Amino acid sequence: MAKIYFISFIFLITISNSIPKTQSFVQTISPATLGLHKPQKLSHLRFYFHDIIGGKNQTAFRVASSPSTNNSPTGFGSVVIMDDPLTVSPESNSEIVGRAQGIYASASQSELGFLMVLNFAFIRGNYNGSSLSVLGRNTVVSAVREMPVVGGSGLFRFATGYAKASTHSSTELEAVVEYNVYVFHY
Ligand SMILES: *[C@@H]1O[C@H](CO)[C@@H](O)[C@H](O)[C@H]1NC(C)=O
Numbered sequence: 001m002a003k004i005y006f007i008s009f010i011f012l013i014t015i016s017n018s019i020p021k022t023q024s025f026v027q028t029i030s031p032a033t034l035g036l037h038k039p040q041k042l043s044h045l046r047f048y049f050h051d052i053i054g055g056k057n058q059t060a061f062r063v064a065s066s067p068s069t070n071n072s073p074t075g076f077g078s079v080v081i082m083d084d085p086l087t088v089s090p091e092s093n094s095e096i097v098g099r100a101q102g103i104y105a106s107a108s109q110s111e112l113g114f115l116m117v118l119n120f121a122f123i124r125g126n127y128n129g130s131s132l133s134v135l136g137r138n139t140v141v142s143a144v145r146e147m148p149v150v151g152g153s154g155l156f157r158f159a160t161g162y163a164k165a166s167t168h169s170s171t172e173l174e175a176v177v178e179y180n181v182y183v184f185h186y
């Protein structure tokens with residue numbers, strides 16, 4: 001009798017080992033597997049963001065608004081989607097290093113404050129194809145605005161850091177914003 005129990009026990013163990021465990025999609029691995037044993041680097045990126053809201057080469061378009069948007073001094077509820085060029089210097093015809101692709105939405109009823117959700121998609125040299133993701137608050141009339149960098153891809157995998165934005169110039173058609181971005185990555 002005891003022997004039969006023992007054999008059934010072994011049998012059950014064998015069966016249960018062959019049934020995939022629900023946790024099996026997660027594994028702990030060594031950081032070296034992904035080349036993460038090297039120390040992190042700190043990079044400083046500086047570029048100029050061109051938000052063109054009108055004219056022939058418009059790059060930012062309002063795609064939604066709330067019933068209050070037009071009566072609101074802050075345009076509360078408006079949502080803009082952008083594909084803004086990023087250049088090495090403030091001039092529009094300077095070299096393009098990437099694009100800011102994403103959304104900004106007026107999210108404050110009391111001051112001009114945007115929720116920024118965007119990717120900086122780089123195209124130059126080794127950085128071509130790498131990106132940084134930003135999620136933050138942008139009170140555009142402040143001299144300097146700080147937004148968290150929440151991640152990245154390619155050379156910027158595991159990126160964390162912040163971006164500082166300051167308006168370089170602004171007309172009815174285009175705002176040029178200097179970005180200084182500081183990120184830790186591998
Ligand atoms: C639009 O872009 C083209 C090509 O870069 C440029 O030649 C032209 O001056 C721009 N037009 C305006 C209104 O900025």
Ligand SMILES: *[C@@H]1O[C@H](CO)[C@@H](O)[C@H](O)[C@H]1NC(C)=O
Nearest residue numbers: 122123124125126127128129
């Ligand atoms: C960036 O990469 C894309 C896709 O791999 C390629 O088509 C493009 O020519 C590259 N651009 C530059 C400036 O190297």
